[in-house]
Amino acid sequence: MISPNHETDLLIWSVRRVVGAGEWLLQELSDHGHADECCEGPADALAGALVDLPRQLAQFTLYSDGRPIVSYIDVDDGAMEFFTLWPPHPADVPTGPWEELPTAVAPHRKHGDRGYVVVGWDPATFSGSVRYIEPLRVV
Numbered sequence: 001m002i003s004p005n006h007e008t009d010l011l012i013w014s015v016r017r018v019v020g021a022g023e024w025l026l027q028e029l030s031d032h033g034h035a036d037e038c039c040e041g042p043a044d045a046l047a048g049a050l051v052d053l054p055r056q057l058a059q060f061t062l063y064s065d066g067r068p069i070v071s072y073i074d075v076d077d078g079a080m081e082f083f084t085l086w087p088p089h090p091a092d093v094p095t096g097p098w099e100e101l102p103t104a105v106a107p108h109r110k111h112g113d114r115g116y117v118v119v120g121w122d123p124a125t126f127s128g129s130v131r132y133i134e135p136l137r138v139v
């Protein structure tokens with residue numbers, strides 16, 4: 001669905017950022033042992049407030065000017081998925097392609113043993129690309 005107007009564009013972008021930050025915070029709370037103890041109440045409240053948003057956000061695929069809101073790329077035969085959230089203001093779209101920091105491919109035995117992927121995004125096509133970096137060989 002195309003967003004009906006620029007005000008909705010801004011709302012979609014803001015809510016997507018809230019969901020991303022909220023999910024990150026919940027993961028950190030869990031990883032640090034807060035989810036079961038001191039912070040259980042607010043963590044549960046946040047999780048409840050976020051639960052329907054990804055499905056509701058997914059209804060909107062295009063900004064009101066027709067640009068994609070989010071682009072995705074599958075990596076490692078679908079084992080990993082990367083995405084980028086495009087800015088709601090056309091003037092804020094980067095003028096040229098860029099690359100993200102390298103990410104380790106899911107390892108066999110230890111971090112980095114299957115190498116790394118570098119995801120790039122091209123604002124001319126709103127599409128992603130991937131290049132692989134071979135694992136470091138210790139001699």
Ligand SMILES: [Zn+2]
Nearest residue numbers: 034037038039
């Ligand atoms: Zn806590």
